[in-house]
Amino acid sequence: MGALDGLLVVAIEQAVAAPMCTVRLADAGARVIKIERDGGETARNYDSAVKGTSAYFAWLNRGKESAVLNLKDPADLTVLRAMLQKADVFVQNLVPGAMSRMGLSPEELERDFPQLIAVSILGYGQDTPYADMRAYDMLVQAESGLCAVTGTADTPVKIGVSAADIATGMNAHAAVLEALIQREKTGRGQHIEISMFDGIADWMAVPLLHYEHGGKVTRRYGLSHASIYPYRPFECSDGAIIVAVQNNAEWKRLCEGVVEAPELLERSEFQTNADRVTNRDTLDAELEPKFASLEVSVAVERLEAAGVAFGRYTELTDLPDHPALRRTSVSLPCGETVTMPRPAGRSQEFSTRPVPGLGAHTETIRREFG
CATH class of the missing domain: 3.40.50.10540 (Crotonobetainyl-coa:carnitine coa-transferase; domain 1)
Structure with a gap:
């Protein structure tokens, strides 16, 4: 019924x-x-x-x-x-x-x-x-x-x-x-x-509100998020992983448990999500080499242990067998x-x-x- x-x-x-x-x-x-x-x-x-x-x-x-x-x-x-x-x-x-x-x-x-x-x-x-x-x-x-x-x-x-x-x-x-x-x-x-x-x-409410009330035009960033950061793919030594950090607690766990760079937590330009969005290029320069030194399997193990969200890029040809x-x-x-x-x-x-x-x-x- x-x-x-x-x-x-x-x-x-x-x-x-x-x-x-x-x-x-x-x-x-x-x-x-x-x-x-x-x-x-x-x-x-x-x-x-x-x-x-x-x-x-x-x-x-x-x-x-x-x-x-x-x-x-x-x-x-x-x-x-x-x-x-x-x-x-x-x-x-x-x-x-x-x-x-x-x-x-x-x-x-x-x-x-x-x-x-x-x-x-x-x-x-x-x-x-x-x-x-x-x-x-x-x-x-x-x-x-x-x-x-x-x-x-x-x-x-x-x-x-x-x-x-x-x-x-x-x-x-x-x-x-x-x-x-x-x-x-x-x-x-x-x-x-x-x-x-x-x-x-x-x-489109969020880009519209950012524009009308913050004077900010949302730019295009491909697979990276425009207003939450770091929320983007990172190249590891043998493939890519997409990492999503939505709040400061996750940012702390990423720095300490995944990229093993707790000193990033002290940087003034990375204190809030808004700071990290504004300074994304500077942040990318810090994070990209650290992920590049890891195999995907190691990055996944660390992300899971740290409780940081991640995903893999799936080709359409992979979707039929997605678990x-x-x-x-x-x-x-x-x-x-x-x-x-x-x-x-x-x-x-x-x-x-x-x-x-x-x-x-x-x-x-x-x-x-x-």
């Missing part, structure tokens, strides 16, 4: 953001009806890497039903409205204005389906000058300033996964759960706007099964329902709601 068993979710969704929200609802037991256009939603056609199924689609659409509807056809629009009459949650990430052209604006949804929790996933807030802007993951990463703080000193980069989309989907998921609790108290649904830009701007990677099995439309990372918070007993073939449930859904 899932926590959301009996909940009906209708989704007009594509790509990543909205499917990320609804796959989490499906994982918890909700019935999710995914409405697709003829030919399938965008992510179905990104690639065919997973035994003929797109990697994005296999990841984000397990446990859903697929119905192909033409929402420009009055008959199919009637089917959608019949679904919404019974639905608990409606999630959509169409371009701004598309729902209004179908007679399903936020105001019309509230009037016609008062029980419904309706979630509109958009690029930008509808009360801003960017309201009608198309928004894709990399565009939002760039617009929000995220790329400005990511990369090397010479080159800004995007995060290598769909960070803006994923953040938006998780924000939408949390908002749906809050709205369900609120509906238990009031008996009424609500319309929720989730902006991709808002989600990443929230993530911390937990997996779950997912059935594909072709009937074969693959494994993928188990969602956070799910136990070993967690099981998934299949990824739907395009339109696999269309006729059943037409009969049910037609």
